[in-house]
Each structure stands twice: as structure tokens, then as C-alpha cells.
Amino acid sequence: MKLIRFISVLFFLFFSPLFVLVLPVAKAKAETLELRRGSDPPFVCKQIKDPNLSKKRNGFSATSLLSPAKEYEDATGEQNILVVFVTGADQDTSKGTSELEEKAKEALFDGEESANKYLQEISQGKMSLKGDILSGWVILPKNSDEYGYGQGSSSIDHEGILRDAISAIDPDVYFPNYSRIIIFLRGEKWGYSMGSVGKWGEIESDDGLLSLGICWISENSIDNKYTLWHEILHTFGTIHSGAIYLKKGDSCDRLCSFQEITKADDSTWPPLDCSTDEYGDGLCLLGHGHGHPSAFVKYKLGWLNEDQVLVVTESAIAKLIPRASSLDGIKMIIIKAKDADGTTKTYFLELFKRLDNFDSSNKNGSKVLIRFFNEEENLNDSGTILLFKKNETEEDKYYDILNLKEEPFCDKENGIEIQFTSESGEEMVEENSYAELEITLSCPEEKAPVVSVSPDYTQTMAGENVISEISISNEMATGCGTRTINVEATLPNVDWSATFSPSSTLELGPGGAGTVTAAVWIPESAPVGSYNATFKVTDQGSGLSGETTMTIEVLRPVTPFPTPTTTPTPEKMTLFVSINGVDATKNDNIVVTRGSRVAIKVRAEIFDGTFVEDLKLDKILCEIKNPRGKVKLSEEQENTYEGVFRYKIKKKAPLGWYEIKGSVSKKGYQTASFQGKFKAR
Structure with missing residues (x-):
């Protein structure tokens, strides 16, 4: 094995x-x-x-x-x-x-x-x-x-x-x-x-x-x-929960773009700005913490209910209950954002608070935590990243977890501001325990929709439709809201036409993407040559637009090939299949004892009206499935007059019917299939 x-x-x-x-x-x-x-x-x-x-x-x-x-x-x-x-x-x-x-x-x-x-x-x-x-x-x-x-x-x-x-x-x-x-x-x-x-x-x-x-x-x-x-x-697919050491500065100037992020060097202290520590999350078991995993991990594993997760798409006042609470309420807030290079990143907010359960092994006081996650790939072998800031009053070797209870969070590139407003409840007590946050989403910059077409080059004949897919994305920040996008085509002349499905208009939320199918009709009168079809997408609200072009090459008609000659039908073979010497084609009640071996033999012959001839076969395939439908044997044998397939039934194997099936092939003959069964007792 x-x-x-x-x-x-x-x-x-x-x-x-x-x-x-x-x-x-x-x-x-x-x-x-x-x-x-x-x-x-x-x-x-x-x-x-x-x-x-x-x-x-x-x-x-x-x-x-x-x-x-x-x-x-x-x-x-x-x-x-x-x-x-x-x-x-x-x-x-x-x-x-x-x-x-x-x-x-x-x-x-x-x-x-x-x-x-x-x-x-x-x-x-x-x-x-x-x-x-x-x-x-x-x-x-x-x-x-x-x-x-x-x-x-x-x-x-x-x-x-x-x-x-x-x-x-x-x-x-x-x-x-x-x-x-x-x-x-x-x-x-x-x-x-x-x-x-x-x-x-x-x-x-x-x-x-x-x-x-x-x-x-x-x-x-x-x-x-x-x-x-x-x-x-x-073993459930989770990887480590890390930390990132942010730049020194106020809340709006210390974030790191993905391009700036590096993996922390174990030999360097203090760590470099924007470096990550794979195990750095001390408030998650998948970092170096002792209590619960983060709410993000629970969410991805299907352990949070839908009503325990809030996806914020507009400014709101929200209440978070402790991530380890057994009560109903919001345990995680999600805010979508974009990095400087257009990569999607997502912020996750949770309330850590010691309760009378396994999360009490973390000895820190309550905190409103913020993590982020890069959708396209993990960051230096970590999943979510907990944010750390330099302590402004201590030496550079000291870092604090970015706790929203102590200061606001700001991502000015995405128009995101988060302010802690109040907290209720005592440590180790679940009832009436929550933190209230004010989340403000603004639109820092209006951007033109991004568009592409696939294929961007094609060949066809006059009188045909060219089908293409137009992909459109809304690159604006979450606070900019949903945008209405119009799609139109500029074609070589008025004899050409374009139709869009399901519609030439679509609604896209912040960071959202969608597709429109375009069918461009090439008139029969179009001469042989190369043409451009330009697709323009326009945001109704801002008037900003983007364009993409598809090149269409119109070819001369092709003379069809002559109809091929019909191939004669191959001859048929007669198969003989036995299980432990018993003809499996005529006997459907073959019994085999668990712990013993099974021998399946397969051969083929033809009869030309005068003589019976055994055939040397190119390939024989045989498969055995147990009563649970699991494949227990899958084997092929080549260039043989008789295939012999052996399989031992374990003493602990399931009782019931084992299915046998397979096929036999030889050049010049029709491929033949066979099936049978035996019962394990």
C-alpha cells in the first residue's frame, strides 16, 4: 500500500x-x-x-x-x-x-x-x-x-x-x-x-x-x-490565525496594503512595519490563544447561524454579543473592502469577553477585535489577521492589540469608520452582554465600472451571430452603494446589430460583478475582413464609463468536405463469465463465505457458422462493488485469451450482494460488457 x-x-x-x-x-x-x-x-x-x-x-x-x-x-x-x-x-x-x-x-x-x-x-x-x-x-x-x-x-x-x-x-x-x-x-x-x-x-x-x-x-x-x-x-480545513504589525501613526494612516505586507523574521525584533506573524493571534486557539477560535473560523465551519452574522453595506448602529455567548444575537460583523491594487479584503468584527465557559481561559479583559482576510490567498500561511498597533507611550518593542473599545478604526481608502459607543454587562455573565458600535460608510471616490469581453477575438462567416460574454465590475467602496450600469455597443455600420441578455441594464453592489451576454449579428452583405465591436458600460449615477473591444474576422465560405464512407459494423463476441467456476451468466445465486477468495474468469469466442474460435482479447476490465456501493476491485488485463481476477473478502467485510461488471474489447469486434453478482455470508 x-x-x-x-x-x-x-x-x-x-x-x-x-x-x-x-x-x-x-x-x-x-x-x-x-x-x-x-x-x-x-x-x-x-x-x-x-x-x-x-x-x-x-x-x-x-x-x-x-x-x-x-x-x-x-x-x-x-x-x-x-x-x-x-x-x-x-x-x-x-x-x-x-x-x-x-x-x-x-x-x-x-x-x-x-x-x-x-x-x-x-x-x-x-x-x-x-x-x-x-x-x-x-x-x-x-x-x-x-x-x-x-x-x-x-x-x-x-x-x-x-x-x-x-x-x-x-x-x-x-x-x-x-x-x-x-x-x-x-x-x-x-x-x-x-x-x-x-x-x-x-x-x-x-x-x-x-x-x-x-x-x-x-x-x-x-x-x-x-x-x-x-x-x-x-483537520476541518482551518489554518493559523495570525497578526500584523501596523505602521506607527494615527488611526487613518497606519494600515498596510497587501503589497507592503511581509512575513516577520524570527531573528528581528521589533518586527518591521506591515510584517505578519503566522501564530500572532493570541485571542484565537488557531493562533497562540487558549480559548475559542475566532468568530470567522466558526462562521466558515458552519457553526454560526445566519442571524448571528451581520453584513454591513450602509452606515449603521450595531450591537455585538460575545463570540462565546450561547444566546441569540450578532456575533460577527462583516465589512467588505478593496485593497489599493483592487484585491478584495474583508474586515471581521467580534467581541471577546470572558464568560463562564472555555473562552474564560483567555485572561485578557473584554475587547472589540478587528481582523481582516484576503480572499484571493492566505497571508504568509495565516488565515485571518488580527491587527496590532505600536504602543505610543512605550518603547518600540511593545505592541497592543487594536481594541476598538480604546480608539476608533479608520480605512479612509474605503470610506470605513468604526467607533465604539458603549458596552453592557459584566465579565463571566452572558445576560445583557454586548458592545455597541457606530459604523459609518462613506463614498471616498467614484470610479468608472471595469469591463472586459470574452472572447475578444473570433472568426465567423457573414450571416452569423457572434456570442460573447461581457464581464462588468463595480470597483467603488461599500459606502458608494449599489450602481445601475447600462451596456451599449458601437458596431461597424447600421446593418450590424447587437442584442443583450438578460438585459442591457444591471444592478451591481459595491465590489460586485456581473455578466451580460451579447449576440452580434453580422449581415450577409459584410465583406471578408476584420471588424471591431466596442462595448461601453456607463454608471447612470456618476456618468463614468468604461469600454472594451472585440475583434471579429469575417471569413470566406468554406467548401464542405465530402460525406465519409460508412464503416462496416464490427462483429459481435460471445462472452463466458464464471465466479469460482460457476457460470455467472446463468446463475444469479452464487454464495461466497467471508474470509475466502473469489476468482472471476472472463473469455470470449466467435462462431463463423462452421467453427468456434477463442479470441485473444486486447483488454478486459473488471470491477467489484461491495453492498455499500464502494469499489473494492478495479483491474484490467491485456492481450489474453482468458482474464482471471482474484479478490479476497475480508472477514469483517459487509454482508450482502457484491456486484461484478466489466467490458471486453478487441480490434475489429464490438466491445462487449458483462455483469454478475455473488452473495457474501
Whole structure:
């Protein structure tokens, strides 16, 4: 067996008791954090990308920013996980795993601070964990050092550990029962824990190709709840929550454009302006925090209800309840914006406040937080970015979380101003707990709509229609409101015409985009040559417009090719299919015992009226599906008189009817198909 395709994996050093980056508090101000580089951070993260992926799958789908992303739909419901204890062939296993099994049961399923209880709380009851713990050590075929044990964080052979572990337990485990596997590794020198970003696929097993979320965790971290929660969340597709160090200045002058953003250098302190720290969000479990993940993470995983998210498109007064509250109310505010290069970015507002739940492990006072997210790609291996500002009264090494309770936020390029107005409720009390914000959206600049046409060049004959798609986008800021756009065409002469569907007018909200289909008619009288059709789009409100041109080349009529000669119909073959020696074409009640092997034989012959002749076949395809519809065998054989396909039914395989189907092909003959079935008991 082999692991034939991977997506992404995150690695976490755990050579300190917790994987959390500790942030010392500055002397002069209780909420000022001193972040230091160099040897202080207790973990380092590395991501492995699948080279076969044409597009990075880091972070969240850009096309579904304002709705939960489809690739994370399995983050709801009951999640069944498998827990295994893995060791290299050289490790001492005399102690057994009974103590670790009890710890895993407590930490994952049954304890008051178990991953199950944590996930139920942060998902608002939309997800829970259950699972099976495989008793005893799974002994890998190689010594631990051959998998990277004790050799530093960059040498761990996570793929080999997974491949060999699955191979070892394959006879005893039916993998389709599980969505995730947690692998606890024997020994103290593995260097870090890991979690796959989403599910890895495709993983080969006797049960077919698997798609599973995977965690690799040291046995020493089995009762470290923060490590377990963090790694498990990664298997639902989430990546780290980072921080950005803004420029020094007032609230309207310190933002960074995407072009200015760089990745912070671990050897440099204080960090450069506009640099990002991948783990820098200390108020999110996916950064270096201890409590809940951000409201953004919950939203993308489908854990917030629609009425708990407010998308602001015009000036408003809004109330935010704490992100960890179990009550009804707005838990996240979304404001869409554009960066200097036209890239879409989105601001997310949430209220962090300590309540009597898992979010109380964050010891900071209440804050109104602002994060942003780049739809097109993640920023230096982080998903959302929490904003940090330089402390104006301390040395340059001190940074504060940008807390809207203490000062307003301003993005003058997008006409966005956010002002904290009031707060209600006490810490650790949910009832009547909220922060009120005044959000002002203005229109800083009117811009012409942007237009393009596809195709922008085409060839056709006179007397034909040319169909093209006109794409239009409204590049104005959110505060500019919805615009009405008119589309018109300038054509070579009055004999030409253009029609638009569904209409020549469309409404576009701020940052919105739409398409209009144009059908340009070329008159039969048009001479051979090259012509331009120009499409103009105009904003009714501002009168600003944009244009795009399509070149149409009118060709001479083409003389049709002669009608091809009809090909004779190939001869037919007669197939013979047997299952364990029984004719499967005449017997539909063949029974096979679980744990035994099945042999399927396929051959073909023809009869020319005098003689019967066995045929040497070019290709035979055979497929077996189990009663659940899973493909258990898919094999082809070539250049043979008789195909023989063998498959062993596992003792734990599903009972019921197994479907057999396939095809036989030979040059000069009609392709023939076959099907049959047998019953496993």
C-alpha cells in the first residue's frame, strides 16, 4: 500500500509544556503585550503542499466568503474518530497502552475539558466527537529514528508513519467508519505534533481509497487539551490565525496594503512595519490563544447561524454579543473592502469577553477585535489577521492589540469608520452582554465600472451571430452603494446589430460583478475582413464609463468536405463469465463465505457458422462493488485469451450482494460488457 496523494499538513513543535506562545505583559500597561523573537516561541510551523494541486487550498474558499464554505460541510454532526498508539520497532512496549487509553478517553471523549465538550461548545452544539480506541501498540516495521525520531522538526516522516500504521491495522479496521485518525506517537523526542489541513486523500487501504483527517501527536501531549483542540481543528480545513504589525501613526494612516505586507523574521525584533506573524493571534486557539477560535473560523465551519452574522453595506448602529455567548444575537460583523491594487479584503468584527465557559481561559479583559482576510490567498500561511498597533507611550518593542473599545478604526481608502459607543454587562455573565458600535460608510471616490469581453477575438462567416460574454465590475467602496450600469455597443455600420441578455441594464453592489451576454449579428452583405465591436458600460449615477473591444474576422465560405464512407459494423463476441467456476451468466445465486477468495474468469469466442474460435482479447476490465456501493476491485488485463481476477473478502467485510461488471474489447469486434453478482455470508 502507498499514500498516493497529499494536501497540506501543519507541524507544531511541542518541546514546551504547551504549544502556546507566551506573551509577557508590559510593565506600564496591563494590556500591552511584549512579543519577542529568537528562541522564545515554543513552536515552529511548516506547511507541505501537494505538488499535484493546481491551486493552493490554504485557508477558505474565496467564492464562498459570505457563506459557509462547501469544503467544510463535514464540520457538523457526529464525528467518528479512530485513536491508535504507534511505536517504532525498537521502542520498549512492555508497559502497554492501558494508561494511555484512559487518558485518551478522558481527553477526547468523556472529560469535562475533553475535545468533545470543547467542540460541542464552540460549534453551538452542531458537532460532537465519538470514536474507538485501538488497544495495544501498533508496531511500525522500522526503527523510530528511520521515521525521524530525535532528529529535529524537519525530519519527521509523517507520510511513512501514516502509511505503515494503516498497513499494520488494515486487517482489523474498517476505515470508512471513521472521518479522522489520531495517531499518538511513542517516545519523547518526536519534536512536534501535527494536524492535516482538512482531509488527506487519497490513502490506499483494503477498504478502497480513503479521505481522512489525520493528527500526529506525541504521547506526552495526550493530556494537553490545547494541543488536541488545535490539531483537531486543523483537520476541518482551518489554518493559523495570525497578526500584523501596523505602521506607527494615527488611526487613518497606519494600515498596510497587501503589497507592503511581509512575513516577520524570527531573528528581528521589533518586527518591521506591515510584517505578519503566522501564530500572532493570541485571542484565537488557531493562533497562540487558549480559548475559542475566532468568530470567522466558526462562521466558515458552519457553526454560526445566519442571524448571528451581520453584513454591513450602509452606515449603521450595531450591537455585538460575545463570540462565546450561547444566546441569540450578532456575533460577527462583516465589512467588505478593496485593497489599493483592487484585491478584495474583508474586515471581521467580534467581541471577546470572558464568560463562564472555555473562552474564560483567555485572561485578557473584554475587547472589540478587528481582523481582516484576503480572499484571493492566505497571508504568509495565516488565515485571518488580527491587527496590532505600536504602543505610543512605550518603547518600540511593545505592541497592543487594536481594541476598538480604546480608539476608533479608520480605512479612509474605503470610506470605513468604526467607533465604539458603549458596552453592557459584566465579565463571566452572558445576560445583557454586548458592545455597541457606530459604523459609518462613506463614498471616498467614484470610479468608472471595469469591463472586459470574452472572447475578444473570433472568426465567423457573414450571416452569423457572434456570442460573447461581457464581464462588468463595480470597483467603488461599500459606502458608494449599489450602481445601475447600462451596456451599449458601437458596431461597424447600421446593418450590424447587437442584442443583450438578460438585459442591457444591471444592478451591481459595491465590489460586485456581473455578466451580460451579447449576440452580434453580422449581415450577409459584410465583406471578408476584420471588424471591431466596442462595448461601453456607463454608471447612470456618476456618468463614468468604461469600454472594451472585440475583434471579429469575417471569413470566406468554406467548401464542405465530402460525406465519409460508412464503416462496416464490427462483429459481435460471445462472452463466458464464471465466479469460482460457476457460470455467472446463468446463475444469479452464487454464495461466497467471508474470509475466502473469489476468482472471476472472463473469455470470449466467435462462431463463423462452421467453427468456434477463442479470441485473444486486447483488454478486459473488471470491477467489484461491495453492498455499500464502494469499489473494492478495479483491474484490467491485456492481450489474453482468458482474464482471471482474484479478490479476497475480508472477514469483517459487509454482508450482502457484491456486484461484478466489466467490458471486453478487441480490434475489429464490438466491445462487449458483462455483469454478475455473488452473495457474501
